[in-house]
Amino acid sequence: MTATAPEFDADCIRRILAGEKHLFHELIRPCERAIYFLLFSLLKNEAEAEDVAQETAIKVYQNLGKFRGDSQFRTWVLSIARNEGLGRLRKISNRREDSLDAETDEQTGDYTPAILTSWREIPAEALEQKELGNVLRKAIEGLPEIYRNVVLLRDIEEMDIRESAAVLKISEASVKVRLHRARALLQRELAPQLKGFAPAKRRWFGGRA
Amino acid sequence: MRIDCKHVWQHISAYIENDVDPQLRADIDRHLETCEICSAVLDSTRNVVILMADDRVFELPAGFSERLHARIDRELEKAEDPNP
Numbered sequence: 001m002t003a004t005a006p007e008f009d010a011d012c013i014r015r016i017l018a019g020e021k022h023l024f025h026e027l028i029r030p031c032e033r034a035i036y037f038l039l040f041s042l043l044k045n046e047a048e049a050e051d052v053a054q055e056t057a058i059k060v061y062q063n064l065g066k067f068r069g070d071s072q073f074r075t076w077v078l079s080i081a082r083n084e085g086l087g088r089l090r091k092i093s094n095r096r097e098d099s100l101d102a103e104t105d106e107q108t109g110d111y112t113p114a115i116l117t118s119w120r121e122i123p124a125e126a127l128e129q130k131e132l133g134n135v136l137r138k139a140i141e142g143l144p145e146i147y148r149n150v151v152l153l154r155d156i157e158e159m160d161i162r163e164s165a166a167v168l169k170i171s172e173a174s175v176k177v178r179l180h181r182a183r184a185l186l187q188r189e190l191a192p193q194l195k196g197f198a199p200a201k202r203r204w205f206g207g208r209a
Numbered sequence: 210m211r212i213d214c215k216h217v218w219q220h221i222s223a224y225i226e227n228d229v230d231p232q233l234r235a236d237i238d239r240h241l242e243t244c245e246i247c248s249a250v251l252d253s254t255r256n257v258v259i260l261m262a263d264d265r266v267f268e269l270p271a272g273f274s275e276r277l278h279a280r281i282d283r284e285l286e287k288a289e290d291p292n293p
Contacts, residue, residue, distance in 0.1 A: 021285045025278055032277060036269055046270055053273075054280045061284060113218055113250040133266040140261070155261040161226075180222035187254040194253075 004030050009073040017065055024064075028057050031074050034157045035081045038167075041152040042085040043092075044141055052088050056081040071166055078153075078167040113187055132194070139189045147182035154179055212236050217247045221254050 012027045035056055040049040060077050067076055140151060153164040154175070161179075165172045210232075217240055223229045224237055241248050260266055 024285065025281060028281070029274075032274060033269060036273060037267060050270060050273060050276070054277055057277060057281055058284050061281065113221075113254070132260070133268075136257075136260055136266050151261065155258050156267055158262055176223065176226075176228070179226075180219075183222045183225075183254055183258060184218070186257050187250065190257055191253045194256075 004073070006069070006072065010069060013064055013067060013073070024061055027073070028060065028077070031077045032057075034074065034078060034153075034159075037152050037156055038078055038081050038149070039085045041140075041148045042082070042089060042145065048088060048092070049085075052084050053081070056084045059084060072163060075163050075166045079169070082167060113184065113191070135190065135193050139186055139193075142189070143182055143185060147178050147185065150175055150178040151182045151186070155183075210236050212240055214240075214244065214247050217241070217244070218250060221251060224251070225255050225258060 009027065012023050016023050016027065032053070036049055036053045039052050039056070040046065043049050043052065056077070059080055063080070067073065140148060140156075143151065149168055150164060153159045153167060154161065159167070161172050161175050165175045168175070170178075217237055220229055220233065220237060224234065229237065241251065
């Protein structure tokens with residue numbers, strides 16, 4: 001997902017507030033994917049995530065006049081989504097084990113990666129296989145909530161560290177620490193499972209950095 | 210400076226982000242040239258990161274967008290109705 005230009009957002013908001021309400025569809029559209037997956041990462045339930053995503057959109061609309069433009073529009077929207085999601089979580093009686101308050105993460109800690117030299121490349125076709133997506137989603141769903149959020153924003157929605165920190169209301173340093181832990185956990189979990197997907201013939205992926 | 214595997218693993222995420230200082234980056238690169246294990250760990254971590262960014266892995270539920278915009282339409286209509 002790419003964020004829209006702040007000028008577009010600002011202009012759009014001005015016009016919506018001036019009466020061109022239908023433009024709200026265009027304003028929210030670039031954010032809807034991130035809203036949903038952020039909520040899914042919190043609630044771990046498709047129906048709940050969709051329901052709260054709709055409530056978030058309505059809340060954004062009703063509060064549009066309060067957006068001051070001191071952050072990106074998307075950041076503001078996702079903060080609202082997160083608040084709505086946390087509110088829903090509190091209402092859900094069967095709270096999951098990974099309580100939101102119980103975790104601390106500020107130790108970098110050593111970790112031992114899965115050491116496999118056979119999973120180096122993933123063939124493009126593997127992505128078409130449903131199984132790969134399932135394995136990946138399951139691994140991410142299995143992460144503690146504080147790591148799942150960061151992975152969702154940074155790696156799935158490809159936000160930068162600063163915006164991820166703003167949405168989650170944590171420091172950039174914490175985002176980096178959590179991201180490191182999350183990726184390490186995922187690598188350890190996934191590398192052994194995914195090696196079957198790897199005929200390791202050529203270097204298919206370039207680095208993102 | 211020679212660095213060991215554990216040291217490399219600690220910085221893998223930052224390395225992928227291109228968020229390590231040039232000296233450390235050079236040290237890691239030198240280590241990777243000769244260490245098959247760390248190269249594999251780096252590649253597999255990076256592949257996980259790349260896979261997660263692929264829209265095909267994380268798809269919105271079918272009809273999500275339509276339902277969302279229909280709900281928004283209802284809200285917009287409600288707001289326009291002078292006597293809701």
